[in-house]
Amino acid sequence: MDLIVDCSRKGVKLWCNGIELSEPDAKGDELSMLIDKMNIDLEQVKRVLVTLGPGSFTGIRAGIAFCEGLCFSEKRTLHGISTLKALALSYNEKIILHARANLYYVGTPESETLEKFETPPQTHELLSIAPLAKLIDSVPPSKVQKANYMINPFA
Numbered sequence: 001m002d003l004i005v006d007c008s009r010k011g012v013k014l015w016c017n018g019i020e021l022s023e024p025d026a027k028g029d030e031l032s033m034l035i036d037k038m039n040i041d042l043e044q045v046k047r048v049l050v051t052l053g054p055g056s057f058t059g060i061r062a063g064i065a066f067c068e069g070l071c072f073s074e075k076r077t078l079h080g081i082s083t084l085k086a087l088a089l090s091y092n093e094k095i096i097l098h099a100r101a102n103l104y105y106v107g108t109p110e111s112e113t114l115e116k117f118e119t120p121p122q123t124h125e126l127l128s129i130a131p132l133a134k135l136i137d138s139v140p141p142s143k144v145q146k147a148n149y150m151i152n153p154f155a
Helices: 028-037 059-072 082-090 131-137
Strands: 003-007 013-015 019-023 047-051 077-080 095-100 105-106 112-116
Touching: 003 059, 003 095, 013 028, 013 131, 019 131, 028 059, 047 059, 047 105, 047 131, 059 077, 077 082, 082 095, 082 105, 082 131
Parallel strands: 003 047, 047 077
Antiparallel strands: 003 013, 013 019, 095 105, 105 112
């Protein structure tokens, strides 16, 4: 079973085993509560895909840290992918996400830029993350640090 976590856009989006939960007002620190709300058996999750931004710095940090924690035991592999690239590949179109003021992140499968628009364009903040499930096989797993509790790092 795979778990997908996106905290880089507005709110928190989770997908697992065909079930998606989108909480537009949630923050990254609510991830464990949202996982419980989805009734996910974490013992069955073998791969975790997390979006790496661009987007909310705090959201990205919270999402990555949460996913690293899930994968720390080496029971699961951790996969990270750019939010723009993942959405562009999944939806096969140019993706625009709001950055700040008149600045927007623009992504295609080949490139990512920060562009200024005088007139606000239509953004893709609310797109579903379900199509990202087909990408997990193409994203190599990250190297996760092993825990070694036998060695005193301060000695």
